[in-house]
Amino acid sequence: MDFSQQFPIVFASLNTGFLQTLRLFAITLIGAIPLGLLLAVAEMSSFRPLRMLIKTIVWIIRGSPLMIQLLIIFYFPGLVLKNPIWGSGETGRFAAASVAFVINYACYFCEIFRGGIQGIPVGQEEAGLVLGMKPAQIFFRVKLLQVVKAIIPPMSNEIITLIKDTSLARIIALQEIIWAGQSFLKGSGGISGAIWPLFFTGIYYLAATGILTIVFAKLEKKLSYFR
Amino acid sequence: MPILEVQNLRKSFGETLVLDDISFSMEKGTALSIIGSSGGGKTTLLRCLNFLEKPDSGIIRVNGETLLDASASGKADFQRNIRLKRLHFGLVFQSFNLFPQYTALENVMLAERMLAKEQPDWKERKQARIREIREHGEMLLKDMGLQDRMNNYPHQLSGGQCQRVAIAHALALNPDILCFDEPTSALDPELTGEVLRVIRGLADRNTTMIIVTHEMTFARDVADYVIFMDGGVICEEGDPREVFSNPQQERTRQFLSHYSQ
Numbered sequence: 001m002d003f004s005q006q007f008p009i010v011f012a013s014l015n016t017g018f019l020q021t022l023r024l025f026a027i028t029l030i031g032a033i034p035l036g037l038l039l040a041v042a043e044m045s046s047f048r049p050l051r052m053l054i055k056t057i058v059w060i061i062r063g064s065p066l067m068i069q070l071l072i073i074f075y076f077p078g079l080v081l082k083n084p085i086w087g088s089g090e091t092g093r094f095a096a097a098s099v100a101f102v103i104n105y106a107c108y109f110c111e112i113f114r115g116g117i118q119g120i121p122v123g124q125e126e127a128g129l130v131l132g133m134k135p136a137q138i139f140f141r142v143k144l145l146q147v148v149k150a151i152i153p154p155m156s157n158e159i160i161t162l163i164k165d166t167s168l169a170r171i172i173a174l175q176e177i178i179w180a181g182q183s184f185l186k187g188s189g190g191i192s193g194a195i196w197p198l199f200f201t202g203i204y205y206l207a208a209t210g211i212l213t214i215v216f217a218k219l220e221k222k223l224s225y226f227r
Numbered sequence: 228m229p230i231l232e233v234q235n236l237r238k239s240f241g242e243t244l245v246l247d248d249i250s251f252s253m254e255k256g257t258a259l260s261i262i263g264s265s266g267g268g269k270t271t272l273l274r275c276l277n278f279l280e281k282p283d284s285g286i287i288r289v290n291g292e293t294l295l296d297a298s299a300s301g302k303a304d305f306q307r308n309i310r311l312k313r314l315h316f317g318l319v320f321q322s323f324n325l326f327p328q329y330t331a332l333e334n335v336m337l338a339e340r341m342l343a344k345e346q347p348d349w350k351e352r353k354q355a356r357i358r359e360i361r362e363h364g365e366m367l368l369k370d371m372g373l374q375d376r377m378n379n380y381p382h383q384l385s386g387g388q389c390q391r392v393a394i395a396h397a398l399a400l401n402p403d404i405l406c407f408d409e410p411t412s413a414l415d416p417e418l419t420g421e422v423l424r425v426i427r428g429l430a431d432r433n434t435t436m437i438i439v440t441h442e443m444t445f446a447r448d449v450a451d452y453v454i455f456m457d458g459g460v461i462c463e464e465g466d467p468r469e470v471f472s473n474p475q476q477e478r479t480r481q482f483l484s485h486y487s488q
């Protein structure tokens with residue numbers, strides 16, 4: 001098969017893989033942002049044991065490779081507990097990968113949110129208080145937008161990293177785009193020994209990170225009317 | 228009846244006693260100026276009056292109503308109706324503390340809108356109320372000489388203009404007593420004049436004010452009464468002309484001598 005014959009087959013396969021990549025990306029954001037917020041609130045609690053617990057969790061998750069976390073979450077229930085909750089299909093692998101990514105990214109987001117909230121000068125809170133505002137009003141009307149503005153740069157970093165990190169799910173054979181590209185090396189759809197599909201996956205990542213960069217720049221510009 | 232009575236106010240941070248048995252009172256429509264060396268407890272006193280700090284003991288009474296009896300009350304008591312208690316006082320911070328994402332006018336309107344929203348008639352009168360609040364905010368800013376600056380964001384304003392917005396902010400809810408914590412200390416010397424002029428204007432209209440300041444000439448001219456604080460106690464107090472020209476305490480004399488040169 002020459003290149004022009006290979007291309008449509010590879011293209012279709014990579015598209016399918018990239019869809020799975022995007023699914024994992026979306027699920028991670030949808031799960032990790034609220035969970036991260038929850039963790040951040042817990043980490044700022046006045047109850048010391050809770051703070052310590054969150055700090056420990058965050059340290060363990062951020063201090064160890066996501067790849068190991070993926071492997072543990074995927075294999076631990078079946079191999080150690082003899083209770084293979086994930087099953088053996090793609091659905092199970094996707095569920096396991098989602099859990100690992102949501103937990104991992106929630107910990108990173110947690111630290112960003114906490115930093116953003118604690119970085120707002122106390123004067124803002126106190127100004128709201130002496131004006132008779134309720135704590136909830138102060139949070140939503142005074143602090144929230146300032147926090148959002150402050151966390152856009154670190155969040156955009158993390159989110160761009162996330163799109164690339166999804167490729168780690170290859171380790172548990174999730175059929176994302178790297179898996180799809182690699183399959184043509186071993187042989188798939190009548191093509192084997194082809195390395196270019198794997199290289200070609202880079203284009204997809206570049207397109208995705210390019211779009212994300214533009215979106216975040218727009219957002220940043222939108223909030224540049226105040227300092 | 229005095230508008231404000233403070234009795235035996237005490238506050239310590241850990242081991243350090245910062246306010247030691249502070250008592251004073253003031254009449255409606257007068258300006259009280261508090262002067263004193265750095266670390267003397269002036270800011271802490273204003274923060275206690277605005278319920279940003281909980282005193283260890285003492286009484287705060289406004290218009291005869293006891294807002295705080297710290298020795299009798301626990302933390303829960305201190306928190307109860309704290310918002311309503313705070314509304315008796317306004318506070319202008321040294322560092323303005325404006326909300327950066329709102330224009331000058333939106334800043335001034337925000338607190339009043341939040342309060343109006345809690346009224347039962349908010350839903351049916353919403354448009355009319357917002358118009359009233361806007362007109363009130365515009366009037367306050369005009370009063371501060373900021374009619375051309377109402378739609379600017381804080382970062383587009385000079386320090387002096389920011390501080391004048393902050394004063395309008397604090398006046399918006401008609402507090403009984405307006406407190407200033409060194410309102411000009413964060414400003415370049417050429418900008419202090421415009422802020423002091425505005426405060427002087429408030430004094431001329433008999434706004435009840437407590438002004439913590441290092442501007443001695445201003446304190447002498449504007450205040451009806453002056454308190455000199457040092458090391459958490461009131462060292463000397465009285466008519467400003469008396470205290471400034473003829474201080475009775477050695478400590479006051481020393482302090483004032485730094486400013487006369």
Ligand SMILES: Nc1ncnc2c1ncn2[C@@H]1O[C@H](COP(=O)(O)OP(=O)(O)OP(=O)(O)O)[C@@H](O)[C@H]1O
Pocket residue numbers: 240245263264265266267268269270271272
């Ligand atoms: N939150 C705090 N925790 C611990 N100590 C504090 C706190 N706030 C103030 N202090 C201490 O209380 C003392 C009085 O401080 P305060 O700010 O009231 O003085 P001040 O008279 O306003 O001084 P300045 O003229 O410098 O503004 C200082 O010794 C200060 O270090």
Ligand SMILES: [Mg+2]
Pocket residue numbers: 269270271408409
């Ligand atoms: Mg001070």
